[in-house]
Amino acid sequence: MNFVIVTGLSGAGKSQTIRFLEDFGFFCIDNLPPALIPKFAEICYQTGGKIEKIAIVVDIRGREFFNDLFMALKSLQSMGYNYEILFLEAKDEILVKRYKETRRNHPLAYDGNIFEAIRKERLKLNEVKKQAKHIIDTSDLLPRQLREELERIFVSGENFESLVISVQSFGFKYGIPIDADIVFDVRFLPNPYYIEELKRFSGLEENIREYVLSSAEAKEFLEKVTDLFEFLIPNYIKEGKSRLVIAIGCTGGRHRSVVLASEVYKRLKDNGHTVLINHRDISKDVSGEVGK
Known part of the structure; x- marks a missing residue:
């Protein structure tokens, strides 16, 4: 089973990524509370191969629930379920520009300071980034190029170069x-x-x-x-x-x-x-x- 946990910085392209993975035949869930990941994985494995490709987006939109992610990953390991983490990131100025273009609020920008919110998010995600098998910087990627990278990794099975x-x-x-x-x-x-x-x-x-x-x-x-x-x-x-x-x-x-x-x-x-x-x-x- 191909079990992918998609995470990374807000505005780095997780929504686009999940849409592309759906196009590649993945069963996708956005913003699942991490504590539910082991149970969901168990359900998928019990389908007897009917669901072979799963992608779950987990990020700081989950607020306090996000803190359960590492415990969930340990549970997956203890249950013998294989998974891989895809981490998306981008430069600060690119993230700010994207937020301004979409007129959305950053989940951590309580006082409206986007740069400070990004700094806090980077710190919060630092540990999960270290565990990521794939890291994609989307700063200079067009949607078409992001799709091509995802296709190389999850469809063609080519060796992925994170740089x-x-x-x-x-x-x-x-x-x-x-x-x-x-x-x-x-x-x-x-x-x-x-x-x-x-x-x-x-x-x-x-x-x-x-x-x-x-x-x-x-x-x-x-x-x-x-x-x-x-x-x-x-x-x-x-x-x-x-x-x-x-x-x-x-x-x-x-x-x-x-x-x-x-x-x-x-x-x-x-x-x-x-x-x-x-x-x-x-x-x-x-x-x-x-x-x-």
Whole structure:
């Protein structure tokens, strides 16, 4: 039996997740008091295989009932029932934005302070997060991408990598992305801006890609950073990191950084990692990069 307990931060996507799991054939219950989980599991197991996939959402909406979760998990273990925990999270500013867009109140925002409510919730959920088998950071995920991740885990049965990698291209003239974990400067590469017939194109187009990647330095850069990430990523996962932002910058964020970010994205994705791509500044200066 596939018995999944879905939990995590309010606003991180649990409602969407439960809808997607229903689409995948799961019998789903939202906001079940944790004390009832062992009895419900027992009922499901007694169906003799008629109910094979179950997902239960448990979170701080349960107020005082949520404190019974760890006792319920111990009961499941003592009864010999296997389960796995799916934990959803997102960055504070993303959660605040989602609450403002939906005009809903955070369950712990008694005084209207959402940031303080999120801080309290993170502390309350810290222990259950440590027990989670799957951790998904939905900060940069579109609903379609969240569905794809859930399908990989619970339908295809592929090995799940809890680290979501975001590769960004950017222009130094517009500032380094504030959420970047690792920043690369590729302004050492030849600049297509100085080729009259190329400067109006972007790094998404084949002529720019060919020009940038024709450089021996670009090829060597890609080999070295790919090797670096294949070393770093397993170690980040081992330490519990759930989100990695790789920023690759050139002057205007339109040519060189776009090509290199796209190539890094492709290599990481081909190696089985969960990767997103974002070209932050590609449309800011349509005339091309300025200077070196």
